[in-house]
Amino acid sequence: MPYVKKPRPYKKEYAQQKSRGEHGDRMERQRARRAMDKTGKDANKNGKADKREGKDIAHKKPLARGGSNKDGYTVQSRKTNRAAGGAMSKPPKKKKKK
Numbered sequence: 643m644p645y646v647k648k649p650r651p652y653k654k655e656y657a658q659q660k661s662r663g664e665h666g667d668r669m670e671r672q673r674a675r676r677a678m679d680k681t682g683k684d685a686n687k688n689g690k691a692d693k694r695e696g697k698d699i700a701h702k703k704p705l706a707r708g709g710s711n712k713d714g715y716t717v718q719s720r721k722t723n724r725a726a727g728g729a730m731s732k733p734p735k736k737k738k739k740k
Contacts (some may be wrong), residue, residue, distance in 0.1 A: 667705040674699045674715045698723040 644650075659665050678699055682691025700718035703709030704726075 670701075670705055670711055671699065674701070674711050677711075678715075678717070693717055696720070700726070 656665075659668075675694070678694055679689065679691045682693055684690065685692055694717055697717050698720050699715050700723040701709045701711070701713065701715045703713040
């Protein structure tokens with residue numbers, strides 16, 4: 643466990659996030675979620691749009707590749723969204739026959 647004998651440096655961590663470019667992407671994701679919640683129907687009144695319950699907001703052009711909310715976003719299952727572009731989306735390697 644880190645920071646057992648000293649307090650966690652939240653200001654330093656926040657500055658590091660901003661320098662790495664994580665802050666702006668996180669704000670884009672939040673704006674997309676809020677826009678979806680504002681326009682969608684919320685039958686159970688929990689603050690999330692019904693069509694977004696248990697799902698992710700997927701950007702059509704990934705934020706990591708220079709995308710933004712202007713490029714568009716949609717609702718996708720968590721598995722599909724998080725696998726896109728990652729190790730799970732690659733086709734399996736073919737076995738060599740002997």
